[in-house]
Every structure is written in C-alpha cells, then in structure tokens.
Amino acid sequence: METTYAVFSLSQLSFFPPKPRCNKAYLSWPCKQRNSQSTSLHCQKMYVPGFGEASPEAKAAKNLHNFFTYIAVRIVAAQLESYNTEAYEELMEFMSRHSLNDGDKFCASLLRESSRHKSLALRILEVRSAYCKHDFEWDNLKNLALKTVDESNTRLMRDYVLETSPDN
Numbered sequence: 741m742e743t744t745y746a747v748f749s750l751s752q753l754s755f756f757p758p759k760p761r762c763n764k765a766y767l768s769w770p771c772k773q774r775n776s777q778s779t780s781l782h783c784q785k786m787y788v789p790g791f792g793e794a795s796p797e798a799k800a801a802k803n804l805h806n807f808f809t810y811i812a813v814r815i816v817a818a819q820l821e822s823y824n825t826e827a828y829e830e831l832m833e834f835m836s837r838h839s840l841n842d843g844d845k846f847c848a849s850l851l852r853e854s855s856r857h858k859s860l861a862l863r864i865l866e867v868r869s870a871y872c873k874h875d876f877e878w879d880n881l882k883n884l885a886l887k888t889v890d891e892s893n894t895r896l897m898r899d900y901v902l903e904t905s906p907d908n
Contacts, residue, residue: 808876809843812868816860831860843868 788796813835820828834853840846850861 806841806843808868808872809846809864810840811871812864813840813846815867815871816864827856827860830856834860 791799794802813831817828817831820831834850834857838846838849847861847864850857850864852858
C-alpha cells in the first residue's frame with residue numbers, strides 16, 4: 741500500500757485562529773479607526789501579552805543595545821591586544837570581575853574604576869555608537885531573522901509529519 745503525504749504551508753493549517761476584529765473590549769490592541777465617521781476598529785498588528793509597558797521591539801532593542809556593548813568590547817580588546825598589551829590586560833582583568841550582560845552597567849563600572857579605565861570606557865562607548873550607526877547591517881538582520889523563522893517552522897512541521905505518519 742502506498743502512502744502519499746501532503747505538504748502544507750503555515751497559512752493553510754487550521755490551528756491558526758482567524759484574525760480577530762477589534763472592538764471596545766480590546767482597546768489595548770494596536771488598532772486604528774478605518775475612517776473618521778466609522779466607530780469600527782481594525783487591528784493592524786498582533787497583540788503580544790506579557791511585555792508590560794515595553795513592546796517586543798523595545799525588548800529586542802534593549803538586547804541589541806547590550807549586544808552592541810559586547811561587540812564594542814571585543815573590537816576594542818582586539819585593537820588593544822596588538823598595540824597596547826598593558827591596557828588589554830587591564831580590560832581582560834576587569835571583564836573577569838564584571839559581567840557584560842548589562843552593557844550600561846559594565847560601562848558605568850569601567851568609567852569609575854580608574855582614570856586609565858575611563859579611557860577604555862570612553863573608547864568602548866565610541867565604538868559601540870559607531871558600530872550601531874555605520875557597521876551593523878540592519879537589513880541583513882531582518883532578512884536572516886525571517887529566513888531562520890521560515891526554515892525552522894518548515895523543519896519542525898516536516899519532522900512532526902514524519903514522526904506522526906505511519907511507516908511505508
């Protein structure tokens with residue numbers, strides 16, 4: 741007996757509920773009025789619960805901010821390693837005592853450590869800003885994120901179908 745398999749895209753599967761229409765019960769949803777005379781609201785974006793005052797984009801921006809600090813520290817460390825080994829060792833020693841999880845906290849502590857560390861901190865702040873403004877490829881980030889989500893969704897659905905379908 742031959743078994744045939746159907747491949748569905750995410751939009752074809754029925755486990756996704758239809759887009760809700762906003763009404764007065766969902767005023768926290770980002771909704772826009774269709775025109776000035778109509779009181780009907782139309783949702784443009786998904787409501788994402790659990791983020792409090794910040795949006796998911798604000799949370800992502802905060803994480804990117806900390807990531808840019810990490811990148812700047814790596815760049816500065818690589819530069820120092822080749823021409824100022826003493827400053828490089830001071831930075832490495834400081835990094836062993838302070839976490840880079842919170843970029844601003846790391847830089848604030850570095851600024852207050854000593855006058856020599858203050859110059860390192862100022863250089864890290866300068867590199868962080870320049871990298872964010874000029875070197876980080878924002879369009880590439882979006883494309884890679886979209887591609888990763890699509891490939892992951894496809895792989896997960898394929899694996900599930902293979903696991904749950906009867907063997908030939």
